[in-house]
Amino acid sequence: MIARSANGFVANRTEDCVARGLGWFSVALGLTQLLAPRSLGRVIGLENHAGVMRLLGLRELATGAGLLTQPQPQFWLKARVAGDVMDLVLLSSALASSQTGRARLALATAGVAAVTRVDYQACRCFSDRPEADISAVRVTRSITIDRPVEVLFAFWRNFENLPRIMNHVESVRVLDNQRSHWQTRGPAGRSIEWNAEIINEHPNELIAWRSTADSEVQHAGSVRFSTAPGSRGTIVKVALEYHPPAGAFGVAVAKLFGESPDKQIAVDLRRFKQLMETGETARTEGQPAGRRRSLSFKYDRMVRT
Amino acid sequence: MKAICWYGKQDVRVEQVPDPEILNPRDAIVRVTSTAICGSDLHLYDGFVPAMERGDILGHEFMGEVVEVGDGVKDLKPGDRVVVPFPISCGNCFFCKQGLSALCENSNPNAYLAEKMWGHSPAGIFGYSHLLGGYAGGQAEYVRVPFADVGPIKIENGFTDEQVLFLSDIFPTGYMAAENCDIKPGDSVAVWGCGPVGQFTIRSAKLLGAEQVFAIDSVPERLRMAEEGGAETINFETVGNVVGLLRDLTGGRGPDACIEAVGMEADGHGVQYAYDRTKQALMLETDRPIALREAILSVRNGGTLSVPGVYGGFIDKVPFGSLMNRGITVRTGQTHVHRYLKPLLERIEKGEIDPTFVVTHKMKLEDAPKAYETFLHKGDGCIKVVLKT
Numbered sequence: 001m002i003a004r005s006a007n008g009f010v011a012n013r014t015e016d017c018v019a020r021g022l023g024w025f026s027v028a029l030g031l032t033q034l035l036a037p038r039s040l041g042r043v044i045g046l047e048n049h050a051g052v053m054r055l056l057g058l059r060e061l062a063t064g065a066g067l068l069t070q071p072q073p074q075f076w077l078k079a080r081v082a083g084d085v086m087d088l089v090l091l092s093s094a095l096a097s098s099q100t101g102r103a104r105l106a107l108a109t110a111g112v113a114a115v116t117r118v119d120y121q122a123c124r125c126f127s128d129r130p131e132a133d134i135s136a137v138r139v140t141r142s143i144t145i146d147r148p149v150e151v152l153f154a155f156w157r158n159f160e161n162l163p164r165i166m167n168h169v170e171s172v173r174v175l176d177n178q179r180s181h182w183q184t185r186g187p188a189g190r191s192i193e194w195n196a197e198i199i200n201e202h203p204n205e206l207i208a209w210r211s212t213a214d215s216e217v218q219h220a221g222s223v224r225f226s227t228a229p230g231s232r233g234t235i236v237k238v239a240l241e242y243h244p245p246a247g248a249f250g251v252a253v254a255k256l257f258g259e260s261p262d263k264q265i266a267v268d269l270r271r272f273k274q275l276m277e278t279g280e281t282a283r284t285e286g287q288p289a290g291r292r293r294s295l296s297f298k299y300d301r302m303v304r305t
Numbered sequence: 306m307k308a309i310c311w312y313g314k315q316d317v318r319v320e321q322v323p324d325p326e327i328l329n330p331r332d333a334i335v336r337v338t339s340t341a342i343c344g345s346d347l348h349l350y351d352g353f354v355p356a357m358e359r360g361d362i363l364g365h366e367f368m369g370e371v372v373e374v375g376d377g378v379k380d381l382k383p384g385d386r387v388v389v390p391f392p393i394s395c396g397n398c399f400f401c402k403q404g405l406s407a408l409c410e411n412s413n414p415n416a417y418l419a420e421k422m423w424g425h426s427p428a429g430i431f432g433y434s435h436l437l438g439g440y441a442g443g444q445a446e447y448v449r450v451p452f453a454d455v456g457p458i459k460i461e462n463g464f465t466d467e468q469v470l471f472l473s474d475i476f477p478t479g480y481m482a483a484e485n486c487d488i489k490p491g492d493s494v495a496v497w498g499c500g501p502v503g504q505f506t507i508r509s510a511k512l513l514g515a516e517q518v519f520a521i522d523s524v525p526e527r528l529r530m531a532e533e534g535g536a537e538t539i540n541f542e543t544v545g546n547v548v549g550l551l552r553d554l555t556g557g558r559g560p561d562a563c564i565e566a567v568g569m570e571a572d573g574h575g576v577q578y579a580y581d582r583t584k585q586a587l588m589l590e591t592d593r594p595i596a597l598r599e600a601i602l603s604v605r606n607g608g609t610l611s612v613p614g615v616y617g618g619f620i621d622k623v624p625f626g627s628l629m630n631r632g633i634t635v636r637t638g639q640t641h642v643h644r645y646l647k648p649l650l651e652r653i654e655k656g657e658i659d660p661t662f663v664v665t666h667k668m669k670l671e672d673a674p675k676a677y678e679t680f681l682h683k684g685d686g687c688i689k690v691v692l693k694t
Contacts, residue, residue, distance in 0.1 A: 146399055233399075274411045279330065280329040282411060283329060284438065284440055287440070287449055288441055290308060290318070290359075290362065296439060300414070304414060
């Protein structure tokens with residue numbers, strides 16, 4: 001089960017902090033190895049290996065950068081464990097052949113072994129995370145609409161209205177006051193269906209929902225309505241978190257077909273605004289053009305769906 | 306119907322395409338009687354505007370007769386003669402309600418694309434790339450006009466097409482460029498570019514009370530037309546140092562306002578011109594800001610720089626330090642045509658201006674490919690082409 005904080009999002013956990021800490025450790029060690037290989041060699045009893053030390057420094061920097069910049073640390077933690085094993089092998093062979101500095105080498109080996117343990121633990125923690133959680137996609141987007149809160153809330157609360165603004169949603173059937181059945185077009189024309197239930201509702205302020213346990217797609221979302229300052233209408237803010245059926249791969253495929261969730265929510269909100277303010281949604285589908293298709297695939301279809 | 310379609314750099318063709326249909330309740334279909342090629346169409350023609358697709362129908366300056374209206378259009382009926390503004394404005398959003406129709410939030414169905422490129426999206430524009438909506442343009446026999454209850458202005462008093470056609474773009478564009486300068490009695494204004502927009506800018510600056518208008522270009526017939534409009538002309542090719550000359554001509558202070566009506570494909574000479582041509586050709590900058598730099602350096606301290614010239618992306622070596630240290634106000638934007646339609650039609654009615662002065666060529670719609678070429682090369686004294694269906 002996925003832990004949700006008050007706003008429906010996965011909270012930051014201790015292991016995320018550990019992963020970041022290890023990332024910074026990698027960067028610091030890597031820089032030292034790269035910039036001062038001889039001094040470091042003297043400290044750990046491994047002199048005259050500046051070249052190897054520099055290469056190891058590059059490896060550390062790459063791992064550190066990966067841990068600090070990439071959203072999924074598992075791969076980089078595994079890379080750290082592999083690096084630790086490599087270091088231990090190098091150190092023990094030096095220990096076997098070296099005549100001088102054996103005490104320093106032994107100390108360094110013990111240090112690396114301790115770090116290996118931390119890396120391995122962190123690695124285990126992340127493998128315990130459920131797959132769906134790792135590939136969760138979270139997006140938020142807001143828009144200002146020059147219409148009263150009540151009008152916008154009423155439109156959205158009747159979920160059967162939503163296919164009018166959401167191009168990828170084929171139909172929504174309201175089952176009862178809390179539950180509704182959704183049918184959408186997923187990546188590459190594949191149809192995806194789920195049941196959603198309202199988990200929180202404050203009239204004219206908030207609707208929050210999530211998919212029921214039996215759904216193909218794990219998904220939670222909320223829409224908040226608030227009055228914009230200076231009588232400029234209503235600010236509508238949507239937050240979505242979902243777990244695509246084929247995990248991270250599904251997201252990649254969806255992006256390939258121009259169906260990224262960030263874009264979808266941005267485009268849907270614009271359409272909501274258009275419909276509420278002008279009574280229609282801006283379109284060019286069906287207009288003439290000097291080519292076979294009316295719309296440009298690259299510039300129209302890709303950016304509107 | 307026949308339509309002028311874009312197929313690539315300097316490749317426009319007359320194509321047979323399906324007639325447009327009503328797609329939304331607030332649409333109208335207009336049978337085009339006259340349409341013009343805009344200087345900004347030449348940026349499309351030269352392939353400098355991104356997000357164009359083979360087969361796009363061009364044209365954003367057009368007028369004609371309403372032949373069909375959607376259910377939501379109450380104040381237009383078939384038979385009405387209308388001029389259509391080039392930006393598409395819904396009339397309902399935050400910006401439209403303030404008269405900023407070129408910034409309509411609801412008319413660009415490809416707003417997401419524009420946001421990626423520019424941070425936020427402006428209004429949709431007829432026939433001006435998919436960044437601005439991918440709307441089919443008006444260089445065709447028929448055109449679909451969205452939000453027809455807001456945009457088109459009815460022409461009811463027997464003007465010829467040429468007298469009112471330019472209300473669609475270049476007259477309001479020149480007018481807004483001058484209006485943006487807050488011209489006060491005694492003010493001097495310098496205008497870079499004596500193309501059609503520059504010509505209307507010069508005349509608008511005069512209408513708004515400018516004491517002196519300097520016009521900068523290198524094409525003799527365009528300078529001549531500027532002179533007829535009341536400007537003192539400067540040929541940048543013979544003068545060399547325009548900034549220095551303008552300083553001398555204004556008692557050492559510089560013009561109170563400088564208007565850059567040239568845009569991304571500025572001509573020039575010397576090292577600077579070669580630098581920008583090269584960078585643009587290598588795609589290291591999208592636009593050549595030669596006139597823009599000169600206008601910035603020329604304007605007096607605390608003066609106004611007004612830019613109706615079209616830019617698409619990124620420019621290089623802009624003397625921002627000059628702008629900042631000398632407190633220059635910059636005003637620019639696509640024209641909010643809707644708010645100028647009535648007042649400028651009134652000025653035409655009163656005889657304060659006759660927009661037909663700018664027309665040098667009238668051709669048939671199907672001669673558009675040749676018209677584009679002539680206009681691009683400024684051949685045959687070409688300043689403004691009107692295409693008749």
